[in-house]
Amino acid sequence: QKEVEQDPGPLSVPEGAIVSLNCTYSNSAFQYFMWYRQYSRKGPELLMYTYSSGNKEDGRFTAQVDKSSKYISLFIRDSQPSDSATYLCATSLMDTGRRALTFGSGTRLQVQP
Amino acid sequence: NAGVMQNPRHLVRRRGQEARLRCSPMKGHSHVYWYRQLPEEGLKFMVYLQKENIIDESGMPKERFSAEFPKEGPSILRIQQVVRGDSAAYFCASSPGVVDTQYFGPGTRLTVL
Numbered sequence: 001q002k003e004v005e006q007d008p009g010p011l012s013v014p015e016g017a018i019v020s021l022n023c024t025y026s027n028s029a030f031q032y033f034m035w036y037r038q039y040s041r042k043g044p045e046l047l048m049y050t051y052s053s054g055n056k057e058d059g060r061f062t063a064q065v066d067k068s069s070k071y072i073s074l075f076i077r078d079s080q081p082s083d084s085a086t087y088l089c090a091t092s093l094m095d096t097g098r099r100a101l102t103f104g105s106g107t108r109l110q111v112q113p
Numbered sequence: 114n115a116g117v118m119q120n121p122r123h124l125v126r127r128r129g130q131e132a133r134l135r136c137s138p139m140k141g142h143s144h145v146y147w148y149r150q151l152p153e154e155g156l157k158f159m160v161y162l163q164k165e166n167i168i169d170e171s172g173m174p175k176e177r178f179s180a181e182f183p184k185e186g187p188s189i190l191r192i193q194q195v196v197r198g199d200s201a202a203y204f205c206a207s208s209p210g211v212v213d214t215q216y217f218g219p220g221t222r223l224t225v226l
Contacts, residue, residue, distance in 0.1 A: 006155075034214065043117075043204055043217040044156070088156065098169055099146065099208075100158035101215060 006104025019076040023089035030091035117218035138207030
C-alpha cells in the first residue's frame with residue numbers, strides 16, 4: 001500500500017466547474033499537508049499548505065484536511081483552462097531530521113473551454 | 114528574488130558515463146532536497162542536505178548515487194556509471210528553515226542512451 005493514494009485521473013471538466021481533488025494517507029504521523037501544481041515538463045509549484053485539520057482558503061482554491069479519516073482535498077472554484085495541469089498532494093512529518101515530502105502520484109486535470 | 118535554479122535542464126548520457134546535476138537554492142535558503150520523478154510515477158524523495166552536511170539520505174540508491182552541498186557553490190547530485198533506468202526528471206527543492214515549505218526548481222531531465 002502506498003503511503004499517499006491519489007486517483008491519477010484524467011479528470012475532465014468544463015470551464016467554470018468546481019473541481020474536487022482528493023488524497024488519502026496511511027501514516028497518522030504525517031502533520032504537514034501540501035498541494036502542488038505541475039504543468040507538463042515543469043517543476044512543481046506550491047499552491048497551498050496547512051498544518052491542521054479544517055479548511056484553508058486562498059482565492060479560488062480551498063484545501064481541506066481531515067486527520068481523523070486521513071483525507072485531504074483541494075477544491076478549485078470557477079475552474080479555468082489555465083488550471084489544466086497535474087495536481088500533486090504531499091505530506092510530511094514535523095521531524096526536523098526527516099523533512100522528506102511523500103507525494104501522491106498526481107491527478108491530471110483538464111479544463112475544457 | 115530568483116527561484117531555485119537547476120542546470121543543465123536537459124542532460125544526455127550514454128550508459129556507463131557520469132551525470133552531474135546542479136542546484137542553486139533560492140536566496141536565503143540553506144536547506145536543499147533532491148527528488149526523482151520516473152516516467153508515469155510520482156515524485157520520490159532522495160536526499161536532504163544542509164550546507165556541508167547530509168541530513169537524510171534514506172531515499173538514495175545505495176550505489177552510484179551521491180550528493181553534496183558545499184559551503185560555497187551549488188548542491189550537486191552525482192550519478193556514476195549511469196544505466197537506462199536512471200532516465201528521469203530530477204528536481205531540487207529548497208527551504209529557508211527546517212520546518213518551512215519546499216520550493217521546487219524546474220528540474221533536470223536525464224536521458225540515458
